[in-house]
Structure formats: structure tokens, C-alpha cells
Amino acid sequence: MRISRSSLLILAAFMIPVVVEFRTLLLMFGIDVSIEAAVAASVAAVAAVTLWAVIPARGDHDGAETA
Amino acid sequence: MSTYVERFPAEAKVIRSAFYVSFVSLAIGALMGLLQTLHRTGMFEVFSEPGTYYTVLTTHGVFLVIAFTIWFLVGVFVWAVTTSLDRGVESLRFTWSWYGLMSLGTALAGIAILAGFVDDWPIVGDVSADVLFTFYAPLQAHPMFYLGLAIFIVGTWVAGVDWFRSWWVWKQENPDERIPLPTFMVLTTMLMWYIATLGVAVAVLAFLLPWSLGLLETVNPLLTRTLFWFFGHPVVYFWLMPAYMMWYLLLPKISGGRLFSDPLARVVFILFLILSVPTGIHHQYLDPGISEGFKFIAMTNTMFLLLPSLLTAFTVVASMEHGARQRGGEGHFGWLKALPWGNPAFTGMALAGLMFAAGGFSGMINAGMNINYLVHNSFWVPGHFHLTVGTAVALTFMASTYWFLPQLTGRKLFSRPLALVQVVLWFVGMTFMSNAMHRAGLLGIPRRTAEPWYDGFEFEAGVGSVGELNAQIALGGTLLTLSVAIFLVVVIGTALNGKSSEIETSVIPEPLSGPEDSPLVLDNLKLWTVIAVVLVVLAYTLPLASIIDRGGLLGPGGRAFPMSLDSLVVLAQLATEGALPR
Numbered sequence A: 001m002r003i004s005r006s007s008l009l010i011l012a013a014f015m016i017p018v019v020v021e022f023r024t025l026l027l028m029f030g031i032d033v034s035i036e037a038a039v040a041a042s043v044a045a046v047a048a049v050t051l052w053a054v055i056p057a058r059g060d061h062d063g064a065e066t067a
Numbered sequence B: 001m002s003t004y005v006e007r008f009p010a011e012a013k014v015i016r017s018a019f020y021v022s023f024v025s026l027a028i029g030a031l032m033g034l035l036q037t038l039h040r041t042g043m044f045e046v047f048s049e050p051g052t053y054y055t056v057l058t059t060h061g062v063f064l065v066i067a068f069t070i071w072f073l074v075g076v077f078v079w080a081v082t083t084s085l086d087r088g089v090e091s092l093r094f095t096w097s098w099y100g101l102m103s104l105g106t107a108l109a110g111i112a113i114l115a116g117f118v119d120d121w122p123i124v125g126d127v128s129a130d131v132l133f134t135f136y137a138p139l140q141a142h143p144m145f146y147l148g149l150a151i152f153i154v155g156t157w158v159a160g161v162d163w164f165r166s167w168w169v170w171k172q173e174n175p176d177e178r179i180p181l182p183t184f185m186v187l188t189t190m191l192m193w194y195i196a197t198l199g200v201a202v203a204v205l206a207f208l209l210p211w212s213l214g215l216l217e218t219v220n221p222l223l224t225r226t227l228f229w230f231f232g233h234p235v236v237y238f239w240l241m242p243a244y245m246m247w248y249l250l251l252p253k254i255s256g257g258r259l260f261s262d263p264l265a266r267v268v269f270i271l272f273l274i275l276s277v278p279t280g281i282h283h284q285y286l287d288p289g290i291s292e293g294f295k296f297i298a299m300t301n302t303m304f305l306l307l308p309s310l311l312t313a314f315t316v317v318a319s320m321e322h323g324a325r326q327r328g329g330e331g332h333f334g335w336l337k338a339l340p341w342g343n344p345a346f347t348g349m350a351l352a353g354l355m356f357a358a359g360g361f362s363g364m365i366n367a368g369m370n371i372n373y374l375v376h377n378s379f380w381v382p383g384h385f386h387l388t389v390g391t392a393v394a395l396t397f398m399a400s401t402y403w404f405l406p407q408l409t410g411r412k413l414f415s416r417p418l419a420l421v422q423v424v425l426w427f428v429g430m431t432f433m434s435n436a437m438h439r440a441g442l443l444g445i446p447r448r449t450a451e452p453w454y455d456g457f458e459f460e461a462g463v464g465s466v467g468e469l470n471a472q473i474a475l476g477g478t479l480l481t482l483s484v485a486i487f488l489v490v491v492i493g494t495a496l497n498g499k500s501s502e503i504e505t506s507v508i509p510e511p512l513s514g515p516e517d518s519p520l521v522l523d524n525l526k527l528w529t530v531i532a533v534v535l536v537v538l539a540y541t542l543p544l545a546s547i548i549d550r551g552g553l554l555g556p557g558g559r560a561f562p563m564s565l566d567s568l569v570v571l572a573q574l575a576t577e578g579a580l581p582r
């Protein structure tokens, strides 16, 4: 893991308000994102961060973490 | 070094007992919160009779902001005074006596409220107190409610005497020492509380209680409102100052550092003592019968109150940064990574502080006289105070419980990961609920309404839809309730956990800039109290005089709304038919 599990949890929590209100922000510019798309985008964003956190950084060849 | 319970076993028991009452109140209040959320967003029809909503809302408000908060903070104050003076309470019997008074008061007021869920009791008949946590006229409760409230407040006064007494005896033995910071915080908070509660004492004892007993025919509603808000604004600092105290004392310690500045902390608490009370009229910007000039003075004082909060933000973040750098953190922002995010006490308090910043911003909007008209009594307002009292205070109290419980029981915290999930869940749930409440308020959706939908009229969202705001509120409320449930599991699990010898010491490290850097005048409590009283006299004499002059002490007359509900329905019908000015 690149960051600890608790850091990952908190990072994911911080992304929620950003994603929720990003949709509102886009709407103000007339870009209409459907709720389904917004939910999908937020799931994707959290998944991406989780993946980034779980895949070991280059040079981190400590097999115990990746097993 | 030792834990608190080893050093002060008898006091630890008092604190635990206070905390447990607090947590039971939290559980009851949170359950009501869930019911409200689901009903008023139209997710579930929880109440077949919408009137029940007001019994639920009163239970929610009173159990959370009077019982949960105040029971918790008296426990914290016992801890603060005894550890910082390093002496037990002067007389345990005296301490238990205020505990008893507060319990009696809680029981009487609580029973009066909960009795409202049943329409007709054998022998006593109709008992209810659906007056909301603001309990001013013309809403009228059963006398038992006011009596309980009065006894509860007297209990807190006696508790204050207990802490002043400890300090006094300590001072005789240590004449040349500065008041230790935690005790200083307790004493300034209590001085503020004594001034603030005068308003509610007069309102309850002189008007509301005799009125509900039938001794007075009528009361002056504007007068009881004004007296309520005389107390109703400073009470928020009674909740907040203990939360600040946790941020000043525990956050730096848990971050691995020391408080940045003792003098700044003292200045902040003095500013709260001085400025908390002469601001209450900012809740009455829309009350007819108080002239604009007085409202303007209240607004000015309110804006000054931002200062201590900004000072706190600076000091607390500086202390955390110091701690993070002690732990090896580097860079402009890189130090953030070195903070102990895995520690639920730390993470909970840090998230609470962050949400408080958001609450502060929406609070500034409430405080502005003209812009207040836009959001007054709308759903925006609960959106605001669920960030302040509902998170900055409530989440700080829950998070600090994770530090306190092992200190008070000698037992290990039950499941740190679960506790971490709990505080993060609160943050997520509150983000959804409060953000959507703010936005719903901007559309004009009212607060304190069971079913905010009307024939032939629809609220229109500029962006998004009302339906999705409701969904966010319901989702947020559900996550919050889940979070409270997890909190209770951790508390009960800890109480049943085995004894542990690895609990850290309860000693609070010395500040970087200590009391020796504080000007002596800061400890002159008499001076600050006098200034506080003078400001209150200046802010309130003329408005109160003009209210009494116009309406009379006992009001221009008019009908009470005993237990309120039927008459409220009539009133609502009149209003929708346009018979009343809106």
C-alpha cells in the first residue's frame, strides 16, 4: 500500500463532497450530468484512488504487501 | 505515568456517570432525527398524524442540545479542573448533589416531553411539552417541563460553584501561580454561563412557569422570546467552549506536539466571556417590535465574535503542524500526512474542526441583517447548526470520548478501526445532509414543518431538483444514525472490555509559549466579568425597556397555544387562505 488504510478511508471521504457538488457546479454552467452518471463517476473516482493506493509504488518490491 | 482513573477514582466515577446520561440522550435524540428526516423528505410516512412531528422535534432538540451536550461538558469540566489543579473535588457529596439536581431536572423535563406521545394519561390527563427547544410563548408546556428545566439549570450553577471552590482553595495554597489553562477555561465558561442563564431563569420563573400553572393569564411573547435569545445565543458557546477546550488541550497532545500558545487561548476564552451574551438579538432580525438600531448593534457584536474563532483556527492548526513536524512531517503541506489519521480521537476532532469552518461561513450569512431575511426560518438554518453544534460540538465530544473512556475506566478502547469508521461516517453523512439542507433553504423550503408540500405550489430548484435534495437529506440522516449506533457499540464494548495497562498518560504537555508569556491582566476574572456585564446592560436595557413599554410586562394579551397542536393547524389554514399577513 502506498498510503495507510486509514488515510485511504479519509481520502475517499473527502472526495464525496467534491463529487456531489461538482455536478451542481457543472449544472451552473449549463452542463447537465444525470444522477446515474454522477454516481458512476464518483464510484469510478473512489475506485481509481483505491487502486492507486493498493498497487505498490515503483521500487516497492516488498512482496508481502502485494500478496 | 498513570491514567485518570488511577489518580482520581471517585471523580472518574462522577464523570463516567455524567457521560452515560449524555450518551443515552444522544441515542434518543438521534433516533428522533432519523424519523424527522424520513418523514419530512417524503421517504416514509412515519407519522399518520402530522402533529406528532412536534413531539418528535422537541425530543430531538432538547435531548441533543440540552441533555447530550451539557451532561457531557460537565464531565469534561470535572476532568479539567481536577487534573490541572492536581487535586480531587473538595467534597464528593457536594459534587454528587449537583449531579442529582441535574438528573432530577432532566427526568422531569424529559418525562414531560415524552409524555406527549400519548394523548391521554390516566389521572393526570393530557401531559405534553411540544414547545421545541426554544420553548418561548405562545407555545405552552406542562409545568413539569419548566420546573425540570429550572432544576437542571440550578444544577449547573451548583456545579460551577464546585469548580470555583476547587480553584479558590488551590489559590490559597498557591498564591503566586497562574490559573492553569484548563481551569481558566472552565471558570471563564462558567462566568459566561451565569450571565447567560439569568435570561432564561427570569423567563421561566417569572413568566412561563406561573403562566402554565394558570397563575398568570397572559405573558408578553416578545419579552419571553427576547429573554430566551438572551440565553439562546450564549448557550451555543456553552457547547462550543468545551469543544474548543478539547481542540486546545487534546488535539496538540494527540498530534504529538504541544499547544502553540497559552496566552492566545486565554484571550480567546475572555473574548467569548465578553461577547457571547450581547448578541442574542441576532436571532430576532425578523421580529417586529425591536427597532433596527438594536438589531444593528447585535449584528456588530456578532461579527466581532468571529475573531476568537479565527484565533482558534490559527492556534490549533499551528499546534497540529508543530506536532506533525515532531513526528517527521515535512514540506508546506506534506506535514499533513504525518498526522495520526489512524487515531479516531484525532481524526474525529480534525474533521469536526473542518466542518466548523463551513458552519462558520454559513453562520456569517445568518448574522448579516439583510441577507438573513433570505434564509430566516428556512431549512438553511438547521443546515447551518448541524455543522456547528451538530458536528463541531457533537463529533468533537464523540471523538474525545475515544480518548476519555480508557482514561476513565482503565479499559482499552473497543475496536479502533470501528471508531475510525464512525467518525468518518459522520463526516460523510453530515456532508450530504447539511449541504442539501442549506440548498433546500435557499429554495424557500421551511424548517420545523412535517410536510413541506402544498397544494397548487411547488418549490423550484434553480439547479438539480427538490427530489434529489430530499434524497441527499434522507441518505445523510441515515448514515448519521448509523454512525451514532456504531458510537454506542464502541462505548458499550469499551465498558465491557478487559483492563489494560498500556493506556497512555493523561498528562497534557506544556504549551510552547506558556502562561509566563500571558499578561497578568488576563487572569483578572473580576475585570472581565464586569466588562461582560456592562456590555450586556448596554445591549439589552433599551430593547427590553421598549418591549415592556409597548406590550407591558404581561403582554398585550392574546391566546396561548396549550400543547399547541390544534390551534397551530387552524393558524396554518388561516395563513394559507391569506387571512393573516405572511
Ligand code: HEM
Residues within 6 Å of the ligand: B029, B030, B031, B033, B034, B036, B037, B040, B057, B058, B060, B061, B064, B065, B068, B069, B132, B133, B134, B382, B386, B389, B390, B391, B394, B446, B447, B448, B449, B450, B476, B477, B478, B480, B481, B484
Ligand atoms: C442522527 C443524526 C441527526 C439527524 C438525522 C438530524 C436531523 C434533523 C432534522 C431533519 C432536523 C430539522 C427538522 C425540521 O426543522 O423540520 C433537525 C433539527 C434539529 N437538530 Fe438534528 N439531526 C441529527 C443530529 C443532531 C445533533 C447531533 C444535534 C445537536 C447536538 C442536533 C440538533 C438539532 C436541533 C437543535 C434541531 C432544531 C429543532 C427545532 O427546530 O426545534 N441534531 N435535525
Ligand SMILES: [Cu+2]
Residues within 6 Å of the ligand: B232, B233, B236, B280, B282, B283
Ligand atoms: Cu446566535
